[in-house]
Amino acid sequence: MGQQRQLGLWALMAAIIGSVIGGAAFNLPKDMASAANSGAVMIAWLITGAGMVMLALVFQNLTLRKSELTGGIYSYARAGFGAFIGFNSAWGYWIASILGLVSFIPLLFSTLNYFYPIFGEGNNLPSLLGGTLFVWAFHFLVMRGVKEAAFVNFITTIGKLMPIFIFIIFLVFAFHRGIFFTDFWGNGSFSWTLIMKQVKDSMLVTLWAFVGIEGAVVLSGRAKRHRDVGTATVFGLLGTLLVYMLISILSLGVLSREQLQALPEPSMAYVLAKIVGPWGAVLINVGLIISIAGAMLSWILLTIEIPYVAAQDGMFPRSFMRENRKNTPIVSLWWTSLITEAFVIIVHFSASTYQAVYSMASVAVLIPYLLSTLYQLKLVKTGETYLNDKDKVRDGLIGFLAALYSCWLLYAAGLDYLLMVSSLYLAGFVLYIPMQLSRKRKLFKGQDWLVALTISGAGIAAIGMILTGNLSP
Template sequence: MTDSETADSDTARPVAPRGTKLGIPTMTAMVVGSMVGAGVFSLPRTFAAATGVAGALTAWLIAGTGTLMLAFAFQALATRKPELDAGIYAYAKAGFGEYLGFFSALGYWASACFGNVTYWVLIMSTIGAIWPALGEGDTVLAIVLSTAGLWAFFFLVSRGVRAAAGVNRIVTIAKVVPIVVFVLLALFVLDPAAFASNWSGVGYGTLFDQVRATVLVTVFVFLGVEGASVYSRHAKKRSDVGKATVLGFLSVFAVFASVTIVSYGVLPADEIARLRQPSMAGVLEAAVGPWGAWFVSIGLIVSVLGAYLAWTLMAAEVMFVAARDHDMPRFLARVNSRDVPVTALLASTLLAQAILIVAYFSANAFDFALELTSALTLIPFLLSAAYLLKIAIRGDGYGADASVQGHRTRELIVGLLATGYTAFLIFAAGLSYVLLSAIIYAPGTVLFAMARREQGRRVFTLAEFAIFLVALGLAVVGIVGLVQGWIVL
C-alpha cells in the first residue's frame, strides 16, 4: 500500500504485517511509557501548592481507585467487544452513536497533542536551569527547539510502528530507574519533623478543596492507562489488551504516589511549591546535593521523549481508525508502506505545533497544556466507562453461560464506579475547562461534516444537531470568557 492509498471501506482496511504484532510485554511497556512522562516529574510542586500529606494521600486513594476501575473497564471491554479497534473512540461510538464517538476521537486526539506540548515545555524548562535563554520552556528559542523536536519525531514514527514501539520498550525501562532511585533516596533522608509539619495542609482550605485542586493532575499522570486499548489492532491476542492495561497501571500507581508523599519529608511544603519545574529535581537536590538535580533532569529527558513517542503513536492511531470507520475525512485514513497512518500523524504534529505557539502566549505554558490535556480526556473516558455500564445492564456480549454471567455482575459494578469517577472528575475540573474543551469540540465538528458529505449523508440527525448546538453554545461562552478575561490561559 502506498501513501496515496486510502481505506475507504472495511475491505480496504490495512492489514498489519506479521512483524508488527505486539505481545503483552511490549503493550504493557506502551501503557507504562505513555503514563510515565512529564507529569510524574512535576508532582512535588503541584501537590505542595495545593495540599498537605493528608490531602495528597486522599487524592491518590480516590484517583488510584477510580483509575483502577477505568483499567478494569478497558480490560472488560476488550474481552466483551474484541471486534472494536482503537477502544476509547470505538466504545463511545458503539454505545452512544457516531457524533459522540466523533467527539471522543477528537477530544482524545486533541488531548494527546496538548500532552505532547507539555513534554517539550518541560524538556526546555529542564535545560533552562543551565541555559537561561530557554527560560521555563516558554521563550522564543525554546519554541524553536521544541518545533525541531516535534518534526524529528514525526519522521521517526513515520518509519514504522514496530520500530517506534521497540524504541519505546527500551526507553520505558531506562526512565523508570531514576524515578525509583529518587523515591529510595528521598526515603533515606526523610525528616519525620518536616513530614509531620506538612501533614494537615494548613491554609489550603478544606480537605475536599485540596483534593479537588489536585484532581486534574492525577488525571494527567494516569493518562495512558488506555494505551493498549487504543492500539489494539496490533495485539497478537485481544485478551492481551486487558492484561497489559492492568499490568501497566499497577506498575506505576505506587511509584506516582510515592514520589508525591516522600517529597513532603524533604522540604517544607511552601518551599516545594516555589521550586521550578521539574520540581522533582529540586527536591532531590535538597536531599543529596547538586548531582541529584542532574540525575533527575537526565531521567526526565529520557522519560519525556519515551512518553512523547507513545502518545504520538496513539494520537495518530485514533484519527486513523476514526477515518477508516467513516467518522473522519477519508484523507486521514491514508497509510504508508510501513502501515503508519501518515496523514493522521502529520495532522497530530501540525496541531501540536499550533498549540506550542499558543502556549507561548499563556501565563504558564506547562500548566495550560497540562490542565487542558486532562480536561479534553474526560469526555472520552466518561463515554467508555458508560458503555461498559450499558452493555453490562443489557447483558450484551455475555452469552448464556453461567460462568460468564458471573462476570456480568462484577463488570456492572466496575462500570458504575468508573462512570461515577469520571463524572466526578468533570465536576471537579470546573466550568472553565468544560468551556475550553467546547472551543475544541465545536469547530472540530467540521471534520465530522466533511466525512458525512463524502458519504452523501445528512450532516446531522436531529439528536446530533441538538448536541452540536449545546457544544457550540458552550464554545461561544468560552470565547467570551477568554475575551473578557474571566477565563485565563
Template sequence: MSEAAPPDAGRESPPAAKLPLFTLTAMVVGSMVGAGVFSLPSRFAEETGVAGALIAWAVAGTGMLMLAFVFQSLAVRRPDLDAGVYAYAKAGFGEYLGFFSAFGYWASTCVGNVTYWVLIMSTVGAIWPELGEGDTAVAVVLSSVGLWAFFFMIRRGVKEATAINKVVTVAKLVPIVIFVILALFSFDPGVFAGNFGGADYAGSLFSQVRGTMLATVFVFLGVEGASVYSRHARRRSDVGRATVLGFLSVFAVFASVTIVSYGILPMSEIAGLSQPSMAGVLQSAVGTWGRVFVSVGLIVSVLGAYLAWTLMAAEVLFVAAQDDDMPRFLRRANAVDVPVPALLMTSLLTQAVLIVTSFSDDAFDFALNLTSALSLIPYLLAAAFAVRARARTPVAALATLYTAFLLYAAGLKYLLVSFVLYAPATVLFVMARREQGRRLFSPAELVVLAVSVAGAVLGVVALAAGWISL
C-alpha cells in the same frame, strides 16, 4: 499545489503489525510515565499536605483502577471494537458522540505532547536562561525542531518506534525509582509530620483533594494505551493484561514520588519549586548532582512518552477514518503501517498548541490541565458504555461516577476551553458525512452540536472579556 501524490499517499492499511504482551505493557507504562511524574511534588504541595495527598491517591487510584478494569473487560467482551476509547463511545452513544470522543482523545494527546517540550526546555533553562520556563521564543523554536524530528522518525515504521519505546521505558524508570530510594534515606519525620495537615494556604480537605484531581488524571493518561493498540495485539486477552499490569506498576511509582517528597522540605517550599520540581526536591536532599540526575532522567522519560503518545494519537485518527467517522484521507497508511496523514495532523496541532501556550501565564500548568479536561469526556463515555453493555456493572458504575466527579473537579474554565476545540472539529465530521453522501446530522446530533457551539461561543467570550485566562 501539485496534484501528484507521493507513492504511499493512496495506500490503504496493510496487515497490522502484531505486538506481544510485554510490548503492549511497555506502551501503557511508556504512555503514563512522562512529564507528569516529574511535576508531582510541587503540583501536590500547591494544593494539599500529606493527609490530602493520601486521600487523593486513594480516590484517583481506585477510580483509575476501575477504568483499567473497564478497558480490560471490554477488550474481552467486545473484541470487535478496536481503538478502545473511541470505539466504545460510538457503539454506546452514536456516531457523533463517538466522533467527539475520538477527537477529544486525540486533541488531549496533542496538548499533552506540548507539556513534554515545555518541561524539557524548562529543565535545560536552568543552565540556559534564554529558554526560561519553556515558553520563550527560543524554547518554542527548539521544541518545534524536536517535534518534526520525531515526525520523520515515526514515519519510518511502527515496529521500529515501539522497539525504541521498550528500551526507553526501562531506562526512564530507573532514575525515578532511584529518586524514591534516595529520598527515603534523606527522609525527615519531623518535616513529614509538619506537612501532614497542609499549609495555611490550603483550604478544606475536600477542596485540597479536588485541587489535585487534574494532576492525577494527567499522570494516569495512557492507562487505555493497550486498548488503543488492540488491532496490533497478538492475542486479544493481552490487551486487558497489559492495561492492568501497566496501571499497577505506575500507580506505585507515582504515589511514592509524591509522599516521600513531603519528608524532604516544607510543603510551602516544595510548592515554590520550578519545574521539574522532583529535581529541586532531590537537590535539597543530596546536592546539585541530584538535580542533574533527575534532569537527565526527565529528558529520557519525556522523549519516550512523547513517542508513545504521538503513535497513539495518529492511531485514533486512523481507525476513526477507517470506520468512516473521519475524512477518508486520514485512513491512508504507508508501506510500513504508519498512518502518515494522521501523524501529520497530530504534529500540526501539537505545533499550534505549542505556540499558543507561549502566551499563557504558566505554559506547563495550562497544557497539563487542558490535557486532562479534554480526556474526561472520552473516559466518561467509555465507562458509561461499559454500564450499558453490562460489563462488570458495579466496576463500570464506579468508573462512571469517578469520571463525572473529575469533570466537576476540572471546573468551568477548562470545560469552556475544551468546547472551543470541540465545536470547530465538527467540520471533520461533516466532511466524512459528505463523502458518504449521508445526512449531516440527526435531530439528536443537532442537540449535541448546539450544546458544543454554545459552549465554544461562551468560551471565546469569556476569554475575550477576561473572565477566564490562559
C-alpha cells in the same frame, strides 16, 4: 493495507508506562504540594487509585467482550452511542493527545535551562524553535514504522525509570516523620471542608499523571495477542500508581509543603539535590529529558492511531487510512504533527505554562473516558455478551464507580477548563459537518441534537470570553 499485529505484551506495557510516566512524575512533588497537605495528598491518591483501577478494569473488560472493536476508546463510544458521539470521542481524544504532546515542550525546555540557561520557563523564542525541532524529529522517526518506534520507546522507558527508582530509594532513607506530619491536614486542624477542597484541587494533577493508561487499548489493533491488552493495562496502572504515591508522599517527608511549592520545575530534581547535592539535580534532569523524549514518542503512537481507525469507520476522511510502506498511518501523522506545531506556537504567544496545557488535555480526555464507562453500563443493561447475572452485577458496579469517578473529575476541573475544552470540541464540527453532508448522511439523530447544542453553546461562549479577555487559555 490493514494493521499489522506487531506489538507483544512488553511493548504494550512500555507504551502505557512510556505515555503515563512522562513529565508529570518529575514535577509531582511540587504539583501535589501546591494543591494539598500530606493528609489530603494521601486521600487524593486513594481516590485516584480506586478510580483509575475501575477505569482500567472497564478497558480490560471491554477489550475482552468486544474484541472486534480495535479502536479502543473511539470504538466504544461509536458502538454504544452512534456516529456523532463516536466522532466527538475520536476528535476529543485526538485533540487531548495533541495537547499532551504540546505540554511536554515547555517542561522539556525549562529542564534544559538547567544546563543551558537560555530557555527560561520553556515558553520563550529559543524554546519555540527547539520545540519545533523536537516535533518534526519525532515525526520522521515515527515515519520509519510503528514497530521500530515502539522498540525505541521500550529503551527510553527503561532509561526514564532508573533515575526515578534512585530518587525513591534516597527518599526512603531521607524521610522524616516530623516533617511529614507537621500541619498534616492544613490550617492546623482537621476540617472536611478544607480536606475536600484540597483533594478537589489535586484531581487534575493526579488525572494528568495517569492519562495514557488506555494506551494498550488504543493500540489493540496492533497487538499480537488480544488478551495481552487487558493484562498490560492493569499491570501498567498498578505499577505507575505505586511509583506516583511513593514520589509525592515521601517528598512531603523531606521538605515542607511550603518549600516544595517554591521549587523550580522539575521539582524532583531539587528535592534530590537537597538530599545528595548538585549531582542529584543533574541525574533527575537527564532522566526527565529521556522521559519526555520517550513520552512524546508514546503519545505520537497513540495520537495517530485514533484518526486512522476512525477513518476506517467513515468518521474521518478516507485519506487518514493511508499508510506508508512501514505501515505508519502517514496522513494521520502529518496532520497530528501540523496541529501540534500550531499549538506549540499558540502556547508560545499566550505564554501558557506546562500546568495550564496539561490541565486542558486532562479535561479533554475525560469525555472519551466517561463514554467508555457508559458503554460498559449499556452492555450490562442490555445483557449483550453476558451469560450470567453474576458477571453483570460485577461489571455494572465497576462501570458505575468508573463513571462516578469520571463525573467527579469533570466537576473538580472547574467551569473555566470545561468552557475552554468545549471550544476545542466545537472546532471538530468543521470536519464533521462537511464530511457528513458530502456523504449525504444526517448530521444529528435523536439525542445528538442536545449534545450538539450543548457543545455549540458552551464553545461559542468560551470563544467570546477568550476574545474579551475573560477566559485565558
